[in-house]
Amino acid sequence: MMNDKPESPEDFNAENQPENNSQNNEFSRDNSEETNLEHENQGDLQNSTPPIQQAQPTTPAVEAKKKNPYKIAFFSLGGVILLGGISFFGYKFYKESQTAEPIVENTCLDSDTKIYDSYKDAVVMVKHQYGFFARIKGKEVQLNVPEASNQTLTGTAFFIDRKGNMISNSHVLQPWTSTENIERVESEAANIRRKIASILTTDISPEGYETFIAANWGNASSEYYEEGGDDGYEGDSEENAGEEFISSAEATVVDTVAEPVDLAASIPQKDYVSEDDIQVYMKTVDISVALHNSSDEWLPCTVEKVSEESAIDLGILQLTSKETPNTVVNVVNLDNAVVDDKSLRPGEKAVMIGYPLGEDLAQTISGVKVQLYNGQISKESDGTKIQYSVTSTHGASGSPIFNHCGQLIAVNFSGIDTVQGFNFGIVTKQIQSVFPFMAEKAEVKN
Incomplete structure (x- = not known):
């Protein structure tokens, strides 16, 4: 009994530690952590792994x-x-792809912006390349000579149906027939015809006409005279005949020494194609259109019809595909056009969508852009044309003119170059003269 020592608290804890660990693992971890901390404080575990890292066996x-x-x-x-x-750019892409919304029938747009948004895709820029052609003894050839170089004109047109049909001006589709050009073109054609007749010989085959004319154009002359004509040229007169070949002194020797020699007869003669067998005229080389927002893409077209009346400057152009692009949501509806031109009063709004100055103004870094200009009707219609104060210039010919509701009232065709604000359009009722379907609809209504 005397040799037995009472158990100290430390011995008691050490003796009971396994039992406590088996009963409660969490309590064991806590005690172990406390023990390790005590040892750390005493410096017994200086080289061991920090106890905190050993005591974090979490997931x-x-x-x-x-x-x-x-x-x-x-x-x-x-x-x-x-x-x-993603949401922002997706919405932006959606809005850009939806360039216009379908117009509700009989709805007044009543806003320049709404008119623009509705019809900007229906209005196209026209690029027309044309030049001189010749028909020689029935063979047509394109002339590639300085006086007959190709010319390019730009204008405007707009879709009127889903079959690729477009309205424009006749002077855009056939510029050589316009009042201001017809005399000049006829004069140039006559001059070219005389030059061809001065160099083209009958021994040249029709297949070689184009090449021969181009190669020998430098020798061509417009001073072409019919035999026996009196144009002041005396080289073929009886009095002067032979003077270019022999002198008067030589003539005496010839008379006394030898028989007369006809030197002109010794020169080889060639037969030339008669001027009567040559026709020279202008013709389309290429005509195409560009859509709003397009980038260097031109859609080929054909000229379907032009007005037979010079005062009605209208014509029909059609895509060769005969299908209006899907990007054109709204065509200009002729059924909704204002055909009663007497109802168009001075002071009412006039809105034009078109391509003045052509590519010079329309081309941007992001493609072709159509433009909108507005003004007012300034004079009553005379039954064919109407005047308005819309800013315009070359290239806007063929542009649609709308009223404040977005109804077609005229097709722009003319203006005064030196002064802005004096422009004219062919009233919508005259479209019947070049677009037969309109005439048929009018007969049905009557």
Whole structure:
């Protein structure tokens, strides 16, 4: 009994530690942590792994969460930004692809912007290349000579149906027939015809006409006279005959020494194609249109019809595909056009959508852009044309003119170059003269 020592608290804890660990693992971990901390304070475990790391056997998810407390917030914010960007650009793309909305029938647009948005895709820029051609003994050839170089004109047209038909001016589709050009073109054609007759011989085959004319054009002369004609040229007169070949002194020797020699007869003679067998005229080389927002893309067309009346400057152009592009949501509806030109009063709004100055003004870094200009009707219609104060210039010929509701009232065709604000359009009722379907509809209504 005397040799037995009372148990100290430390011995008691050491003796009961296994039992406590088996009963409660959490309590064991806590005691172990406390023990390790005590040892650390006493310097007994200086080279051991820090006890805190040994006492954190948590799951990987919890450990990741403790190590990166801002990761979830960071990725959440990134997701929100990404979704926002996708939504923004998706909406922007959708809006750009939806360039216009279908017009509700009999609805007054009552806004320049609404008129523009509705019809900008229906209005196209026309590029027309044309030049001189010759028909020689039934063979047509294109002339590639300085006086007959190709010319290019730009204008405007607009779709009126889903079959690729467009309205424009006749002077855009056939510029050589316009009042201001017809005399000049006829004079140039006559001059070219005389030059061809001065160099083209009958021994040249029709297949070689074009090449021969181009190669020998430098020798051509417009001073072409019919035999026996009196144009002041005396070289073929009886009094002067032979003077270019022999002198008067030589003539005496010839008379006394030898028989007369006809030197002109010794020169080889060639037969030339008669001027009567040559026709020279202008003709389309290429005609095409560009859509609003297009980029260097031209759609080929054909001229279907022009007005037979010079005062009615209208014509029909059609895409060779005979199908209006799907990007054109609204065509200019002729059924909704104002055909009663007497109802058009001075002071009422006039809105033009077109391509003044052609590519010079329409071409941008993002493609072709149509333009809108507005003004007022300034004079009553005379039954064929109407005047308005809309800014316009070359290239706007063929542009549609709308009233404040977006109804077609005229087709722009003329203006005064030196002064802005004095422009004219062919009233809509005259479209019947070049577009037969309109005439048929009018007969049905009557």
